[in-house]
Amino acid sequence: MSKTDEDLKQKSFLNLVLTGRRLLMIEQFQRARHIFTSALEFQPEDKECLIGRSKCYMNEGRLRKALQDAELSLRHDKSFPEVSVGA
Secondary structure (H helix, E strand, C coil), rough: HHHHHHHHHHHHHHHHHHHHHHHHHCCHHHHHHHHHHHHHHHCCHHHHHHHHHHHHHHHCCHHHHHHHHHHHHCCCCCHHHHHHCCC
């Protein structure tokens, strides 16, 4: 993959993350969840996206899914503060 393709993928990922955060802040949980899921297609282990999606699931009452994403976010960093304080 060329440098330009990598740059485009990174910009797309960052745009998705920012959009997901904004939607989460205005309590558009279903839309935010879909955006975070799209971002995770670019970077499947991104902790911030996993926690963002976990928060969406939690607010939708889908607690098992919320827990799964929270656990995934800890897989590589057991001290990730967003999860340690209860997302």
